[in-house]
Amino acid sequence: MLTYTAGRWRGLIQTRLLFVCVCGVSLSLEEMSEQQSYSYENDCKSDENRNKGASRWSQCRKRGADGSLRKAEEDQRCSRRPESFTTPESDGPVSRVKNWGDAVEAEEMRSDVRRDMHRYRRRILAVDVPQRDRKLSSGSSDSRDSQNSKDSTAKGDIETDEAVLVRRQKQINYGKNTLAYDRYIKEVPKLMREQGVHPKTPNKFKKYSRRSWDQQIKLWRVKLHAWDPPAGDLQQIEEIDLGEIMDFELDVECSADPESQCPSANAAALSLAEDSFRGTPKKMMKMEDAEMS
Amino acid sequence: MCIASGTCYGRMENSSKEDYKIQSFDLETQKLLKTALKDPGSVDLEKVSSVIVDQSLKDQIFSREAGRICHTIVQLTRSIQAEAKQSNGNVFRRNLLNRLQLEFKAREETRKRSTQEWVCLVSFICNIFDYLKVNNMPMVALVPPVYDCLFRLAQSDSLKNEEEVDCLVLQLHRIGDQLEKMNTPLMDELFNLLRDGFLLQEDLSSMGRLLLLEILEFRAGGWTLSDTAQKYYYSEVTD
Numbered sequence: 001m002l003t004y005t006a007g008r009w010r011g012l013i014q015t016r017l018l019f020v021c022v023c024g025v026s027l028s029l030e031e032m033s034e035q036q037s038y039s040y041e042n043d044c045k046s047d048e049n050r051n052k053g054a055s056r057w058s059q060c061r062k063r064g065a066d067g068s069l070r071k072a073e074e075d076q077r078c079s080r081r082p083e084s085f086t087t088p089e090s091d092g093p094v095s096r097v098k099n100w101g102d103a104v105e106a107e108e109m110r111s112d113v114r115r116d117m118h119r120y121r122r123r124i125l126a127v128d129v130p131q132r133d134r135k136l137s138s139g140s141s142d143s144r145d146s147q148n149s150k151d152s153t154a155k156g157d158i159e160t161d162e163a164v165l166v167r168r169q170k171q172i173n174y175g176k177n178t179l180a181y182d183r184y185i186k187e188v189p190k191l192m193r194e195q196g197v198h199p200k201t202p203n204k205f206k207k208y209s210r211r212s213w214d215q216q217i218k219l220w221r222v223k224l225h226a227w228d229p230p231a232g233d234l235q236q237i238e239e240i241d242l243g244e245i246m247d248f249e250l251d252v253e254c255s256a257d258p259e260s261q262c263p264s265a266n267a268a269a270l271s272l273a274e275d276s277f278r279g280t281p282k283k284m285m286k287m288e289d290a291e292m293s
Numbered sequence: 294m295c296i297a298s299g300t301c302y303g304r305m306e307n308s309s310k311e312d313y314k315i316q317s318f319d320l321e322t323q324k325l326l327k328t329a330l331k332d333p334g335s336v337d338l339e340k341v342s343s344v345i346v347d348q349s350l351k352d353q354i355f356s357r358e359a360g361r362i363c364h365t366i367v368q369l370t371r372s373i374q375a376e377a378k379q380s381n382g383n384v385f386r387r388n389l390l391n392r393l394q395l396e397f398k399a400r401e402e403t404r405k406r407s408t409q410e411w412v413c414l415v416s417f418i419c420n421i422f423d424y425l426k427v428n429n430m431p432m433v434a435l436v437p438p439v440y441d442c443l444f445r446l447a448q449s450d451s452l453k454n455e456e457e458v459d460c461l462v463l464q465l466h467r468i469g470d471q472l473e474k475m476n477t478p479l480m481d482e483l484f485n486l487l488r489d490g491f492l493l494q495e496d497l498s499s500m501g502r503l504l505l506l507e508i509l510e511f512r513a514g515g516w517t518l519s520d521t522a523q524k525y526y527y528s529e530v531t532d
Contacts, residue, residue, distance in 0.1 A: 099390070099394055100393065100435070100438075101383075101386070101388070101391045101394075103433075103434035104387075104427060104434050105387065107427050107433055108428065111430065
């Protein structure tokens with residue numbers, strides 16, 4: 001019959017303490033049965049320093065109750081619930097998420113963006129190599145650009161801030177999650193894309209200011225509207241035949257004008273949209289050729 | 294150990310026949326699931342995730358295997374170029390995880406109410422951890438909850454219960470090595486508890502003790518059992 005010796009008891013105490021701290025969960029062995037909720041919080045109540053100490057309500061106040069200026073670090077150090085925290089398993093600060101669904105989606109975005117970055121880096125390095133002439137004229141619409149800014153990207157001057165990349169990727173996803181984008185990529189293969197005429201997804205790895213990037217996204221999405229499905233029946237698309245192509249073209253040009261799908265667009269953007277409609281006959285012809293051949 | 298009578302295979306063009314063990318569902322739900330596997334865009338994915346979670350809490354066999362069907366549905370929903378892009382294709386996964394989170398929050402009550410349900414819940418969460426990966430990596434967000442469940446199972450009131458010990462060692466067999474990679478100190482602590490339980494706890498059944506000893510050896514051997522240990526634990530002894 002084994003009994004608790006001092007050594008073993010210390011061992012158990014140690015275990016319990018480590019469990020409570022490492023897990024970051026405010027549970028102790030006795031409380032396990034009562035504990036209902038699981039939280040990531042670091043409970044840290046400061047009973048003293050009610051003037052200077054942080055409470056939920058004092059986060060944003062510049063001065064404490066006694067009128068003295070509140071120092072920024074005190075707020076951080078004391079009990080304000082951290083907006084982000086780093087757990088042993090995460091790669092960096094994790095924003096407070098309320099549910100697992102969101103947490104996993106955020107995880108996925110970060111991991112996608114990291115993977116994209118590795119691929120992009122490899123591609124940039126490949127462009128530098130002389131023998132890889134084929135890569136330059138390949139379908140990758142990035143290659144022409146990367147040749148222009150080859151120097152800066154080769155130096156490693158790409159956007160690496162994960163928060164920025166994730167935000168940019170979200171904006172790109174909004175654009176790609178549209179019917180217009182779907183129709184666009186089905187209709188115009190990358191090889192056939194013409195610079196200026198066909199919309200091109202902004203490159204999230206290039207260094208741009210926030211304003212510049214946001215504007216690029218806006219213009220890109222405006223251009224994509226050219227491929228919006230016609231306002232009428234969606235059936236129309238499936239049933240189209242050669243005879244109807246002319247009608248279809250007319251429909252598109254009509255919808256281009258007054259009720260522009262981009263109400264906030266300025267004159268420049270509108271003319272941009274019209275430019276892309278000038279491209280419409282070309283793509284219509286290509287469709288015809290494709291159908292005939 | 295899971296022998297189900299009248300196995301039912303999901304019909305999928307691309308992959309080989311997968312046994313999703315959905316026999317325990319009523320016929321209408323089976324139909325819903327089969328449709329989901331063929332054409333996820335056509336069903337209410339929230340409902341699908343809901344029935345899967347409900348069933349996994351009741352059915353021990355399904356709770357251990359539900360991860361696979363969930364994985365398939367997630368893959369399918371993400372690959373469809375939906376004509377109507379209602380969402381970004383993550384509806385099913387999001388609903389599944391959030392529902393799972395609710396169940397997890399209520400786990401202590403569940404445990405008090407029914408050990409079987411509690412054990413099913415743990416099996417299901419671990420199975421999801423095993424099968425639902427993010428870019429081929431385990432979901433980081435699930436690591437603390439999974440550890441939480443295992444630590445709970447390693448408490449003395451659970452260890453004396455053979456059903457709970459069995460659940461604990463099953464999960465460690467299946468996902469122990471992955472969990473350890475995600476957080477080694479926690480795994481060390483868990484095994485300290487198991488070691489202590491094995492040595493010091495008096496009200497363990499002999500089967501419970503055997504299960505604990507096996508898992509201790511299993512981990513010590515790098516998440517695998519040596520041949521001699523395998524013979525010791527798993528060959529039939531004729532008296």
